[in-house]
Amino acid sequence: MATADLRRGYILGLSAYVIWGLFPMYFKAIQAVPSLEIIVHRAIWSALFGALLLLVWKHPGWLRELIDHPKRFAVLALSGSLIAANWLIYVWAVNNGRMLEASLGYYINPLVNVLLGMLLLGERLRRLQWAAVVLAAAGVAQQLWQVGSLPWVSLALALTFASYGLIRKKAPVAALPGLVVETWLLLPLAIGWILFHPAAMSSQPAFWTTSEALWLMAAGPVTLIPLVCFNAAARHLPFATLGFLQYIAPTLVLLLAVLVYGEHFDPAKLISFLLIWAGLAVYSVDTWLTLRKRPARA
Template sequence: MGDLRKGYLLALATFVIWGLFPFYFKALGQFSALEIIAQRAIWSALFGALALLFWRHPGWWRELLAHPRRLAVLTLSGLLIAGNWLIYVWAINNGHIIEASLGYYINPLVNILLGMLVLRERLRPLQWVAVLLAAGGVGLQLMTLGQLPWIALALALSFSVYGLLRKMAPVAALPGLVVETWLLLPIALVWVLLFGSGPSTEPAFWQTPEALWLIAAGPVTLIPLLCFNSAARYLPYSTLGFMQYIAPTLLLVFAVLVFGEAFPADKQMAFFFIWSGLAVYSYDTWRLLRKNRSKP
């Protein structure tokens, strides 16, 4: 019972931190999205290396070198997660928090589709209903706005494909993330040194209090991930799946109530279709779990 309680607290901490990200990125409004992502890669690589000194994963490096294909997959997954970060930060700082939250609501339903198309998994009837409802929500936005909700779709697709690639490269979460940031580090350094023009490219900037906000990108990235990994040891993965909706729900609430983004009726209707799909998906998952538990 104590482990279960610990798991719930760790999972709650994870998703609340992710849900509070808009406040952090709004505090970095003076920096461009590219500058934030470059610094995030640099400081995540540094703090990730330090984290590996405390959370040891014996033999992970030798195992990675013994399977070079995994290194190639981690390179691709690193580029994908960097693109996901870039779109997310740009969306937050340009008044598109609602659409960002929509992306993370769609994400589990995109996972279902990728499982069918790539892993040849068969969809259960209620999963088809969930996917079609989500598609209806996206289609509704296309009709009412005259354009695809590209931010939501890009966030959902990039994160779903990222998860699929990480499944293909079975490396523990922390070492995998650290390797991804190490592989991104040369790109980030080249951008900062040769193409960067923001405040962080000036040596004098690193003597100011504002520099601490960029340095914090390292722990801000790693702490919720470590909480998530710990929670996964104590909770069923399906429980984590249900709790993941805390983060996009907080994004939506903050977007409307704190940052004053418009949430007109047509967007509400699109969200209604997405939420209906998630409700069907959640019910189907709960029913399957209950059926499996009842088996002798």
């Protein structure tokens, strides 16, 4: 792979994960707006901005392909519901002092992917993958034992996002058109919610003269720009490199939670994180070893 392509891939990949890692700062800026209302606007502005992107970056034939395979609309409706649920849980966590749990959820996510592959796709886990899953489960169990409750925010984020990825595999639609269609399918619900909630902040004409209105309108670019960067990076970087870069986002969220927003990182949480980090280290080693064993392409 050419050095210029690798450099471009690193820049795009780092851009995507850094933006995702700094998401909490964006949602904190609109903390006065209820979480559900933020998601409603995220769907609306993502749909509009996504349509604009599709005009700029043409994806020939994607709409015809969807029309020829109408079942894919149903799959995208389901995946859109899952990603909307993921967005809602994440925004709620950020704006309710649960950023550490959100960070933990995205650290867990690769291991949940492995587990779902075994349970739903019949994939066989290698020994190191089993070890990684067991370590992550121990981290969750430690939270239950020490705190007395499951880290439901972490588990819900990991499960919804892993399920979203799994379902999107069943709908062979390119990433950007797929996400745009998902937001289009959410659009009637989002507009209906605003129309039938006259007390909502964004239903008041005066709201649209405030800075929060501009922040809400920015939800479209904020949602889609890192996705575009990620998909471009995926074309220039090896899979293993992308796998390591994915830990940048939850690490930034963790640092923001503790250093900027003052969330308490107590010993019980530290032990959970250490167990899950150990699981991720084992998982990364397994991925690296597996890729090394593959024959080089001619």
